[in-house]
Amino acid sequence: MDTADDNGMGRAVIVAITVLMVADAAFGFQQTAVVPAIPTIQEALHASSTWSAWLLSGYLVTSAVTTPLFGKLGDRFGKRLLLIISLFVFMLGSIGAAAAGSIAMLIGFRALQGVGGAVFPLSFAIVHDVFPQQKVALGISMLTSAFAGGMAIGFGASGFIVAALSWRWIFAFGAVVVALSIILAYIWVPHSRTRTHSALDLTGALLLALGLSLLLVALTEGEHMGWLSAPIVAAFVLGLVSLCGWVAWDLRVAEPLLDLRVLAKPVVLYTNLASLLVGYVMFGVFYLVPFLVRGGDAVSYGFDVNPAMIGLYLMPASIGQGLTSLLAARLLQYFSPAWPFAAGLLLCAAGSASLALWHGTPWHVILPVFVLGAGFGLAVQVGTALITLSVPATETAVATSLNSVLRRMGGSFGSQIAVALTAAMTVSAGLPSESAFVVAFWACAAAAIIGAMFAWAIRRQRRSLV
Secondary structure, eight states: OOOOOSSSOOHHHHHHHHHHHHHHHHHHHHHHHHHHHHHHHHHHTTOOHHHHTHHHHHHHHHHHHHHHHHHHHHHHHOHHHHHHHHHHHHHHHHHHHHHOOSHHHHHHHHHHHGGGGGHHHHHHHHHHHHSOGGGHHHHHHHHHHHHHHHHHHHHHHHHHHHHHTOTHHHHHHHHHHHHHHHHHHHHHSOOOSOOOOOOOOHHHHHHHHHHHHHHHHHHHHHHHHOTTSHHHHHHHHHHHHHHHHHHHHHHHSSSOSSOGGGGGSHHHHHHHHHHHHHHHHHHHHHHHHHHHHHOOTTSSOOOOOOHHHHHHHHHHHHHHHHHHHHHHHHHHHHSOTHHHHHHHHHHHHHHHHHHHHOOSSHHHHHHHHHHHHHHHHHHHHHHHHHHHHHSOGGGHHHHHHHHHHHHHHHHHHHHHHHHHHHHHSBOTTSSBOHHHHHHHHHHHHHHHHHHHHHHHGGGGOGGGOO
16 A cells, blocks of 8 residues: 655545544543443442442553553554454444443453554554644544544533433444444555564553552542451552562563653653643543533532533533644644643633632533633644653554553543542532532543653653654
8 A cells, every 4th residue: 555755645644543533432432432421320230429430440450551552562563454353343332331230241342342442542653644744643643533532422412312312322322333343444444564573462451451440449439348347458459569660570580561761751751740640630520420410400510401401511521632633733833832731721721720710601611611621632633742742653653551550540540539428428419519620620630731841851752853
């Protein structure tokens, strides 16, 4: 298949990027469509709010572990092949989720969907392979915008699908689009030119998965069982020991799951730390907003919205993300990456702080959510471009996978900490108190400000990009 010449993009490249945009849009749809439906799913399957949060966290944990594995396999056997496999497993998870009969089954199939998390970094790595160097930032911008479009459709359509049909159709529709993406990718996405011969680090994958899962279980059940109870303390301790063991193993093994030595380069280190906090903010807010706007008779907050309307409060985030994703590539042509990267995180901080201060009317929610999405799009786009351009071509899949993993790890903890805070601060009806949302939103704002500091630290590192 033809690629591109030095001056522009050939027809085959344009077709390939279009197919990748369809795949990323399908991934974005499935990532967000479930969020507005969580309250409805919780009622339909008689689940607690703490375990309903695993509809996000279980997906993110699996994604955190499998994404670097697929990145390694992509660098070794070809990114196109692993992209198709990732989409296929994602489709199976979607079909299973549509038929799930219990919250446990649904969480399990959502975890299987997490394998689809590799779609995003693999797409970026393919762009790095087939685009001219000077067009890589543009290609990443196009993919990020497609992802934002899929997220917007997921947020906007989810509530109407639930109201008109059932929450199960969210996964069924997603499976159809993913199946189409598989066919298109098989036909039109080119094979990768760069290959490595790295081994799989299954021990590292097991230690990382065990550590993350134990910590998230402790956060989930801490309020119910008691934060100082033996099972919770044991889960925290074993989770931390597993993660420490993973770090020690990673630094010793010749070909680790995630090469933590990559973090030694300042651009990569600061970008990944900031990305971790971006994930915390976004998924924390994504979990909180549906419950905030829904409210209830026993609380003073919320707008008593029906399931069809909940997603409309989150859709502005995707619109904002799409706009700034397109803007980011042009900003990088004129400014040091630190400026737009830090600006994105400061927008996230402003949106979170605004939700903490004001949430009494629909516009008090809609506008800050748009600002948050704009900040998220800017931060993800610039962060991904920084990572892609800062490592050799043979390491792009693994490097972008690491960045995605950290963002999802942050998202896992963001959603679970939001659950822990809202579960710890309730009113007599068992619903979260208004102060619980205020504290959780302020925590997101603080995380975004710290992330902006890491992003700003990159300002002296522009010349180190390759």
